[in-house]
Amino acid sequence: MGAEPGRSRRRAPRALGVVRALALGVAGLLLAGCASMPDHGEVRPVEASQGVDSQVRVFGVPPADKASPQEIVDGFLEAMTSDDPQLQTARKYLTAEAAEKWKPGAAVTVLSSGLDRFSVPGEKDPAAPRFKIAGKMLATVDERSAYQPDDRRYEQFLQLQQTGDQWRIATPPSSLVLSESDFQRIYRPVNKYYFAGSTLVADPVYVRQRSDPDSRMDPTTQTVTSLLDGPSKWLGPVVTSSFPTGTELREGTKSLSIDGQNALRVPLNKNADDVVEPQCRRMATQLLYTVKDLTGFRIDRVDIVRSDGTTRCQVSEVDAAVIANLPLSPGHQYYVDAEHRLQRLNLDPNREDQQDPPSPAPGPLSGNPAFKVGSAAVSYDEKRAAVVSEDGHGLYVVNLTTAGPMPPPMLTGKGAKPYGLATPTWDATGDLWVADPDPQDPALWRLPGGTGAPERVEVSGLAGGRITGLKASPDGVRIALLVQRESRKYLYTGRIERPEKGDASAVAVRELRPAAPQLADVTAMSWAPRGRLLVVGRESGGVVQARYMLSDGSMVGAGLPGATGLVAVAASEDEKKPVVAESLEDGIVWLPPGAQWRTVVAGGKAPVYPG
Template sequence: MDAERGLAHVRARRGRTRPAAVRAPAVLGALALLLAGCASMPDSGEIRQVQASQGVDSQVRVFGVPPADNASAADIVDGFLEAMTSDDPQLETARKYLTQEAAKNWKPGSAVTVLSSGLDRFPVQGTKEPEDTRWKVTGKKLATVDERSAYQPETGGVRYEEELQLVREKDQWRIATPPSSLVLSESDFQRIYKPVNKYYFAGGTLVADPVYVRQRSDPDSRMDPTTQTVQSLLAGPSKWLAPVVTSSFPTGTELRAGTKSLSYDGQNTLRVPLNDKAKNVAQPQCQKMATQLLYTIRDLTASRLDRVELLRPDGKTSLCWVTRTAAAALANPAQSPEHQYYVDKDFRLVRMSLNVKAEDQQQDKPELAPGPLATATGFKVGSAAVTYDEKRAAVVSDDGHGLYVVTLTTAGPMPQPLPLPAGRTGKLTAPSWDTRGDLWIADLDPQNQALWRVPGGTGTPQKVDVAGLDGGRITALKASPDGVRIALLVEKDGGRKNLYTGRIERPDGKADTSPVSVRELRPAAPQMADVMAMSWGPRGRLLVVGRESGGVVQARYMLSDGSTAAASLPGASGLAGVATTEDEEKPVVAFSVEDGIVWLPPGAQWRTVAAGGRGPVYPG
């Protein structure tokens, strides 16, 4: 007796009791106990029902239960929907609910429809058992995962609806028209899939492209998670990110035929055999290819990855290799900040050294930001942003109307404000710098709402076309460290603030002064009923301060595709502003209405560092 038969009495339930996928623990000890007991399986006792929507441990494996003889049309529909959640190779059990023709042609691939709860199913009105040949399957669509494994959240309560046609085949009900993609509840999706980042180049900088792969071997390809991720990287960037990034891999590059698993050797080296499309690449290009792979794979396991080596199709001859140190140089990440900045109680821009002493966890005392701001008499800072090299600052005056760019390296008088359009009466948001040295800011004027970019921080401000605002008003913004995305806090629906990410598109081959645009806004925190503040964090994530529906204000790391919360900050209630950086060794900094500026160093607790301070920022 095997594990499937041993647990064949377990049933799951979505609205009613029905044949279900069997959940078997993937823990060696539990499996051993199960197998040991098969010889004397009890033939009586309670049949326990499992709520499919209650969430299942990711270490639980799921096996399908094939259709029973003379199963009703309702049981065939239910059994098929449940079998789609299984780990069966090639989804074999799910195919048993289909006609022979449909089973042969059904190719759900990596596409997934994710529902916020379970499915409802019912016979199409006008049909009666046993002649109910058409069944409608409905639910509330939460998101879709496309063939590139990219997650796209849905907003506005989009309804999922699919009609399944049943026919009699060999005197048994079978489904002739299965869905074109897998259909999973949110809990099943989270059990089966996990988020990973692929990396592509934008100019000389690596950009994280979040996707989802199977937690275990893919039923279709039989690839393990690492190999699935590499395959997804080679297939190219997600459709959303593709217009602004490039891959170093030549078109058509794939893993060597038959590759199902990739593993590290004793020297923490991952060797990846490729097909012959990459056999003639030059060494500089090959090292960039290996760099994309190293950054893509490094977060998949707790094991340290020190080197990636690319191999020719024979699986033995080396194309090139790259170490962690060499890859870091090629990836060109934003430099680690030396200071953290905020506005003190006297409306001055101050900074604190990030040389936190490990033995006493104490910071240096804050100092005035150097340059004209330190000596300006009567000038009040409302908000600020500092360039990544910490040589310049952009500040908005306390009245919200004037925008100044000042040096932080030499003394001198305050410069004149930048020439924003005449006649505007609204206030300005806090500014943000990108890695190219361009300055971004939004105008809150109700009559002239706009997003502006100042090329190089010194040029004439240019109005940025933002597609998809739909009457919303930008109240806060933050350009990403990679320079190709921007996070926008948009107010709409009577004051509710939602977070979106947009793609920054620059004309190919044009000068930095050419107009740019922001395209394809997508929800970045759809789980939040209201968002108060945000900041870009490590590995392309967003740190978001917001409130879920009916919940309290909290700070959570969110994946930039809006799919899920990666982690919550402990004891983070009462925050109204937040700042973080790509360097995970640096503290999270926040503004608390009660405590002022507070820090959360790695592995420590929150502590107040500046009572009365506000507007915390890192360079960027």
């Protein structure tokens, strides 16, 4: 064979048909082409698709008559990226038995680059063509549509068999195998919602941009089906679904639509017929929040429909907001000024020409100018503040509603600058968290209720790293951790597991997973609306920028405009509130929705919203 093992040869252009949908629903343009494949060479790379916009539909090209084994393998890999119903074209590259049994379902292997294909000897029959496909993995998407970063090496063997005078694949991959760009073209991120106690929690998943080739469901119906299937495996231990076990969409439902009154009617099977009213309303709340960000239409109401077609319950958007128990919109933003005092801002997005001047945080801090604040966190109700002294040594909890002397420290760190206590954080239950990054004994601490004795928290998966930054999520079941290993900082999210009442076991943080695997170094982070993270960091060889990411580690949006030189950032669950950040050049800066950055306070640092 002409090529040396281990060397790559670019293959011919993609053997795909492409349909681009035109505006106003008029006829599309069909671009179809067949490519001739090189007839020699041991190694051939299957390149990732180039960036194709979401209006492009790709359809595979069936195998040519008497196609070579190499052409069969490459054609099959291309056909897996198609929009064919039930992946019919991809199945034509398989033996009859394999085509019948192949059920990739929702499982996807996402590669950071193209696949390499190697011809290797067969195990049972050395004369039968056998190929190894390999590449660098980026992530996997499991049967519940959950995304999981994964940087392992992907390898799969495809055994070919001859049927008559045609070669076909007898051992296809168990999941779809897509390049990153193909994955972004075919799939879109959405949130489905579950309850942790009385609070609604976002669970990010990926669904097809268009009708699913297997189920023939549209994206909204795919997402609702995923919601009914239950939470992702990672989030499952700390959330619950209000839907009874076995609840599904009524048989035959392929599309869900919004009527002229902006109401979404969701027909369910008989498993949900007899739910009580409060449970039904929680079910409808999960549906409303799951669907409202997915469609381009306003949803004012969700109707739960019994199996006989009658309405079981209705929930309006206003009702759902109460049931969801989401955090209140913050009244202030807080920061530390040049004199190491805690200040608060009351910023009005509608008053760009003038703002109220900052004022000292009330309580013991304002009456004790000698105390120097290094960083702070304010409880969600804005009645208490946790402050770390400027030397990073002591953690204090002060009341913001009454004056008085400074209380004694609640916790004393073992280290000092530059290894002093990290900026603390409050969770939705009222607990206070802080990290001590002391190199000799790094630890994560929780103060129950903000006043209880500090409890050391076990963090599984920390693997010797030191926590230098942390932020509990507004829903109270996740925590974002900045972990330093040598000279680099990585971002992880962990699941907060709390024991049941009467259980003597301690609160723990489980299953750390990368939250920004694309970034070579992370500078700062904050939770943002709809379960996202706002992350400041840089890619390898790039510049520092701020961008939104899903908590599962997938990147969902472009960077914030002009966000260079930021060293701290804070976002609110209320999307109408501005992003607040610390700039090395300008101090405290502010980015209102749809506007540009502007300086609010020169010389300030460590901005935070309550939480």
